[in-house]
Amino acid sequence: EPEVTQTPSHQVTQMGQEVILRCVPISNHLYFYWYRQILGQKVEFLVSFYNNEISEKSEIFDDQFSVERPDGSNFTLKIRSTKLEDSAMYFCASSDTTVAGANVLTFGAGSRLTVL
Amino acid sequence: AQKVTQAQTEISVVEKEDVTLDCVYETRDTTYYLFWYKQPPSGELVFLIRRNSFDEQNEISGRYSWNFQKSTSSFNFTITASQVVDSAVYFCALSERRSSASKIIFGSGTRLSIRP
Numbered sequence: 120e121p122e123v124t125q126t127p128s129h130q131v132t133q134m135g136q137e138v139i140l141r142c143v144p145i146s147n148h149l150y151f152y153w154y155r156q157i158l159g160q161k162v163e164f165l166v167s168f169y170n171n172e173i174s175e176k177s178e179i180f181d182d183q184f185s186v187e188r189p190d191g192s193n194f195t196l197k198i199r200s201t202k203l204e205d206s207a208m209y210f211c212a213s214s215d216t217t218v219a220g221a222n223v224l225t226f227g228a229g230s231r232l233t234v235l
Numbered sequence: 236a237q238k239v240t241q242a243q244t245e246i247s248v249v250e251k252e253d254v255t256l257d258c259v260y261e262t263r264d265t266t267y268y269l270f271w272y273k274q275p276p277s278g279e280l281v282f283l284i285r286r287n288s289f290d291e292q293n294e295i296s297g298r299y300s301w302n303f304q305k306s307t308s309s310f311n312f313t314i315t316a317s318q319v320v321d322s323a324v325y326f327c328a329l330s331e332r333r334s335s336a337s338k339i340i341f342g343s344g345t346r347l348s349i350r351p
Contacts, residue, residue, distance in 0.1 A: 150336040161343040167336035174336035220332030226280040
């Protein structure tokens with residue numbers, strides 16, 4: 120069964136460092152998402168991406184965050200200068216649903232980011 | 236603005252009991268989509284069901300059933316004859332038809348524990 124692959128599974132970084140989280144969406148999917156989940160809390164939307172540009176973003180997704188699809192297969196989330204509160208599980212998701220709003224997301228296993 | 240409320244933070248039942256997880260949503264749109272996702276202890280998010288706002292028919296899939304009522308803005312999920320493997324956090328979610336990659340907003344989740 121096709122799956123969304125995320126790397127690394129766990130990253131520990133020092134506050135202020137840059138972090139790149141990588142995702143390989145399902146190959147025929149066109150819609151891409153990043154969510155985060157602080158331990159034990161709700162799943163929060165960060166950003167959605169389609170046709171090489173951001174489709175929607177949340178208030179969390181400020182100037183320290185960026186996304187990129189550098190090579191047609193990977194989808195990356197960059198955090199420029201990490202803060203303690205960025206510690207969370209980051210989930211990538213992709214969808215092939217073409218009807219706006221009806222996107223069924225297939226999630227990756229997540230990348231746990233720990234900021235010290 | 237879209238909002239999803241899952242008032243039940245935790246539910247614990249004995250195996251074979253029926254259990255209903257409540258979900259109440261808010262949206263100003265007439266066209267929207269509702270979802271349920273499951274997050275087992277392993278941490279991944281697994282899609283269970285999607286309904287659109289024009290389809291109020293209840294749905295049954297094995298031991299799972301969903302009751303969508305627009306009049307009360309609710310989309311409740313019932314597990315019949317619960318099993319230990321049903322233990323997970325269950326998230327209700329809502330998407331409005333905003334863009335090609337519309338954001339999906341999750342509720343805070345209900346942690347379901349099934350005791351043997």
